[in-house]
Amino acid sequence: MSDARPLLEVHDVHKAYGRHRVLRGVDMELRAGRLAGVVGENGSGKSTLLRILAGRLRPDRGVVKGPGRIGYCPQETVLNPAFTVEQHLELFRVAYGLPGLDRAHELLETLHFADYRRHRIGTLSGGTQQKLNLVLALMHDPPLLLLDEPYQGFDWEAYQRFWELAGQLRAVGRSCLVVTHIAYDTSRFDDLWRLDAGRLVDDARRGG
């Protein structure tokens, strides 16, 4: 596959809530096989931007061109507390039109929570629910993943496993865009932007 065209192109995106102008001309290009980060203070508009990129929110102005299939992992989990992990996988399998759950089960192993397959969501810790949230966004193997604070609630081991998984995805040409207010570990990203005053600026503090 040619790498010439960006996987995601964002041009001059604006969004206001009433008079509160949150995004004021966001530009971005993301290529295949990249691990990208957007950092910014609480309330700077990171989740708003991600919702727009995921097609969940309409911008007031501007253009977003992305792949047809996107994996979106919102900050708040969208899980039903009465259903088990496996029932969630089955629901999403049908929604995505997948023939089976091999990839989903592989992801449970990678994130180390296969033992919870028959557990109801209401009995799981916040970190384990977040792992399922990630698997649901990933199980149809989309070329682009939009992850909003994906390691929220993770312990150190889960955090390491998340980055291993992100590395594996990058190696096979998938791209991840991670939104976080935690600005450490930024050397892990190939591309890093800071959302500041409604615009994305290249973050010069990135290491590596």
Ligand SMILES: Nc1ncnc2c1ncn2[C@@H]1O[C@H](COP(=O)(O)OP(=O)(O)OP(=O)(O)O)[C@@H](O)[C@H]1O
């Ligand atoms: N639906 C909404 N209606 C009105 N204001 C909103 C709405 N959603 C977000 N906002 C406001 O827009 C601003 C940006 O919110 P957003 O959640 O995008 O920021 P964020 O950078 O993701 O914050 P955090 O790091 O706290 O998650 C905030 O001031 C927020 O209060």
